[in-house]
Amino acid sequence: MTDLIANLYVFMMAAFVGFEVIRRVSPLLHTPLMSLTNALDAIAVVGAIILAGEHKSGLSTALGTIAIVASTSNLVGGFLITDRMLRMFKTSRSKKPERPERQG
Amino acid sequence: MTPPIADRAIQIIYLISTALFILSLKWMSAPSSARRGVRAGEAGMLLAICATLLHRGIVDYSWIAIALVLGSMIGVPLGRVQMTAVPQRTALSHAFGALCVALVGTAEYYLRAPHVPAFMMGVLSMEVILGSLTFTGSLMAAGKLQELLPQRPITYKGQNIVNLSLLAVAVGLAVYLVTDPGHTRLFPLMIAIPLVFGVLMIIPIGGADMPTVISLLNSYAGLSAAAMGFVLDSKLLIIAGALDGSSGFILSVIMSKAMNRSFTNVLFGAFGQVQVAAAGAQDTRTVRSATAEEAATILAASNTVVVVPGYGMAVAQAQHKVRELYDALTKRGVDVRFAIHPVAGRMPGHMNVLLAEADIPYDKLLDMDAINPEFTQTDVALIIGANDVTNPAARTDPGSPIYGMPILDVDKAKTVMVIKRGMSPGFAGIDNPLYYLDKTLMLFGDAKAFVGEIVRQVAREAHG
Numbered sequence: 087m088t089d090l091i092a093n094l095y096v097f098m099m100a101a102f103v104g105f106e107v108i109r110r111v112s113p114l115l116h117t118p119l120m121s122l123t124n125a126l127d128a129i130a131v132v133g134a135i136i137l138a139g140e141h142k143s144g145l146s147t148a149l150g151t152i153a154i155v156a157s158t159s160n161l162v163g164g165f166l167i168t169d170r171m172l173r174m175f176k177t178s179r180s181k182k183p184e185r186p187e188r189q190g
Numbered sequence: 191m192t193p194p195i196a197d198r199a200i201q202i203i204y205l206i207s208t209a210l211f212i213l214s215l216k217w218m219s220a221p222s223s224a225r226r227g228v229r230a231g232e233a234g235m236l237l238a239i240c241a242t243l244l245h246r247g248i249v250d251y252s253w254i255a256i257a258l259v260l261g262s263m264i265g266v267p268l269g270r271v272q273m274t275a276v277p278q279r280t281a282l283s284h285a286f287g288a289l290c291v292a293l294v295g296t297a298e299y300y301l302r303a304p305h306v307p308a309f310m311m312g313v314l315s316m317e318v319i320l321g322s323l324t325f326t327g328s329l330m331a332a333g334k335l336q337e338l339l340p341q342r343p344i345t346y347k348g349q350n351i352v353n354l355s356l357l358a359v360a361v362g363l364a365v366y367l368v369t370d371p372g373h374t375r376l377f378p379l380m381i382a383i384p385l386v387f388g389v390l391m392i393i394p395i396g397g398a399d400m401p402t403v404i405s406l407l408n409s410y411a412g413l414s415a416a417a418m419g420f421v422l423d424s425k426l427l428i429i430a431g432a433l434d435g436s437s438g439f440i441l442s443v444i445m446s447k448a449m450n451r452s453f454t455n456v457l458f459g460a461f462g463q464v465q466v467a468a469a470g471a472q473d474t475r476t477v478r479s480a481t482a483e484e485a486a487t488i489l490a491a492s493n494t495v496v497v498v499p500g501y502g503m504a505v506a507q508a509q510h511k512v513r514e515l516y517d518a519l520t521k522r523g524v525d526v527r528f529a530i531h532p533v534a535g536r537m538p539g540h541m542n543v544l545l546a547e548a549d550i551p552y553d554k555l556l557d558m559d560a561i562n563p564e565f566t567q568t569d570v571a572l573i574i575g576a577n578d579v580t581n582p583a584a585r586t587d588p589g590s591p592i593y594g595m596p597i598l599d600v601d602k603a604k605t606v607m608v609i610k611r612g613m614s615p616g617f618a619g620i621d622n623p624l625y626y627l628d629k630t631l632m633l634f635g636d637a638k639a640f641v642g643e644i645v646r647q648v649a650r651e652a653h654g
Contacts, residue, residue: 090309093420093428100429103212104436110219113532113557116441116539117276119218120408124283126211126231127434130290130415132242133422137297138257139248146297151253153297157290158261159268160283161235166269167279169228171543174273175221178551 118171125164131157196244203241204426210234211430215437221552238426273547274504277400277536278335284407285328291414292321296381298421304372311371313420315364319384320414326388328407334392335400335536343396356387397501398578400536402445406453409438441538448532448558450584450595477613480631482640485607486647488631489515492569492605494525496561498598499541500534502575502610506637512574513548515641518648527554529561529571529598531579562599571603575637577610581622592620606630609640 111119131154138150210230217227248254271279295317299306306314333339360383363376395403416431418424446453489495497516503509519526528550534541542555556564565571573580576598583590584597600606606629613625613632624630633640 096425097428097432100432101436104433107215108437108440114542114552117543123434123437126430127287127415129430132238133294135242135254136245138253141249142301146301149293149297151257153290153293154257155261156286158258159264160286162262162265163268165232172224174546175552177553
């Protein structure tokens with residue numbers, strides 16, 4: 087039970103820290119912010135890895151494996167696209183660099 | 191009983207990952223440090239995954255390896271989508287995140303039942319309910335954004351009552367399972383109902399409300415991950431989930447403020463059908479239209495131009511033509527800037543990313559509060575594919591459904607130009623008095639083609 091209370095404290099503090107940190111993010115970067123938090127949210131993969139690796143039941147291994155696929159695709163895709171977007175943001179003061187390579 | 195040294199090491203690595211995650215978001219605050227933020231996030235993630243692989247309980251790595259490879263193979267194309275497709279990609283990744291959480295929650299329940307302590311069952315239910323409704327809700331949102339599903343809100347009588355009672359049943363089931371977790375047969379029902387609720391929740395939501403809805407789904411995805419952290423007793427997950435949850439929450443607050451609407455109104459009060467008020471007077475009013483040549487002459491002769499892009503620019507894929515116009519006018523000494531309304535486009539910050547992709551410097555992109563005082567000294571406000579965010583009725587007409595919504599004060603510029611396909615009202619079906627002002631010139635045509643034509647005319651002026 088003490089663990090639970092400690093975890094609630096952790097949650098509360100993290101929510102406040104998140105609030106203060108994210109409030110300062112420029113509206114310019116709201117799209118990359120969302121894709122970055124999406125990628126960070128994929129940390130749920132650690133729970134899925136343990137679930138799939140422990141082999142406690144057929145069901146838990148199967149669900150854990152699918153969960154790893156879902157969160158890994160978020161993690162890889164999220165970091166990739168965030169970085170791609172941020173590379174596009176340039177100021178007019180900096181020398182005009184070459185255009186980013188077109189994808190697709 | 192002290193845990194073995196390996197477990198301690200894992201916990202320490204998780205602690206470092208957590209710190210890196212917080213730094214990652216902190217560095218995200220400005221474009222100059224943002225890429226460092228991505229590096230920090232990646233490092234934290236890599237550390238956490240490696241540490242997890244050392245976990246003593248893991249007896250078999252084969253499925254883990256297959257899943258990691260498969261996930262990466264899906265992730266890479268998702269990281270390479272076109273910038274115009276970013277809103278649907280984001281919705282899709284909310285769905286994947288929520289799916290992961292719901293699946294892990296389900297597995298944990300069946301591993302532990304029937305001996306689940308009351309609090310544990312409570313957070314587990316929250317994890318599964320939030321995860322399931324976010325999963326289908328986000329898939330629906332992605333479908334609407336990709337235009338696989340109709341973008342118009344679909345409403346029917348008693349919709350809200352149906353939706354809310356479904357949610358109430360799901361919560362009721364959760365409460366029942368908390369008192370008696372042994373009813374394993376009820377658990378699938380507690381997944382199925384939120385899955386249906388997620389679909390029904392998004393059906394009445396129109397495209398213009400997507401920025402708020404995507405942010406809200408982001409917040410739910412974060413909260414469900416935090417609930418998963420409670421279930422697994424993982425502080426790393428609790429913190430990551432709380433950060434994601436508060437990020438989504440802040441964005442939804444910003445979005446709904448920018449539309450002067452409450453969350454409940456966005457979720458339960460489908461827009462659009464509220465009014466068809468000023469239809470009668472419409473016929474007597476006249477608009478002035480102009481050709482690309484006339485527009486080019488005025489633009490080239492002005493000192494300051496503010497471009498107001500909206501979702502229509504994205505639909506017409508006109509951002510690269512807009513950049514050519516920016517170059518042509520800048521070369522002639524015109525000061526060109528961009529006014530970005532918080533809800534322009536289909537997700538927070540959507541316009542900024544599209545314009546940055548077209549190589550427009552970000553210091554020329556100004557948000558609403560920064561640009562609004564500048565309109566009185568602006569020669570031309572050029573509106574491309576935006577409508578409601580420029581509607582002066584929001585300031586002046588208490589009868590308008592968007593009354594009170596903060597708008598870009600384009601009507602204070604000396605000349606207003608509006609590139610628009612025709613006189614049909616915008617997405618929400620709200621009449622825009624801006625179009626009937628004496629200072630307004632309507633430029634009828636496809637945004638991409640019309641801007642391209644203006645660019646050609648500006649170039650011709652330079653030579654002639």
